[in-house]
Amino acid sequence: MNFEECLLAAIDETFNSIGEGCKQTIYYYLEKKYMLPKKEIPCRIEDFSESIEQIFGFGEKILKIRIMNNFYQKIELPFPYLFNKE
Structure with missing residues (x-):
């Protein structure tokens, strides 16, 4: 997978975690309201982030962290911002 494919897969996986219907609604809203x-x-990526x-709102931070974590998994690197689970 290349960068673009890994990133889109990570975003899909994150949006799927809140439900298929929500994922489709988010993509629809991004395309219609934000022309993205x-x-x-x-x-x-900056337009996506904004x-x-x-x-x-404030919940975006959690989504962005999950997207980054999923992206790191796709490229098989440890995510440096996870807290120690011990």
Whole structure:
């Protein structure tokens, strides 16, 4: 997988965790309100970040952390921001 595919897969996985219907609604809203189709997210990551912040408010931080964690798993690197679970 290349960078774009890994990032989109990580975003999909994160949005799936809150439900398939929610995932579809988020992508629809990103495309219609923010003119940000799913396929353009990797090239417009700042726009994606700002859109998610506007949609979710404070909750966006949790989503972004989950996206980053899923992305690191896709590229098979340890996510450096997880707290020690011991």
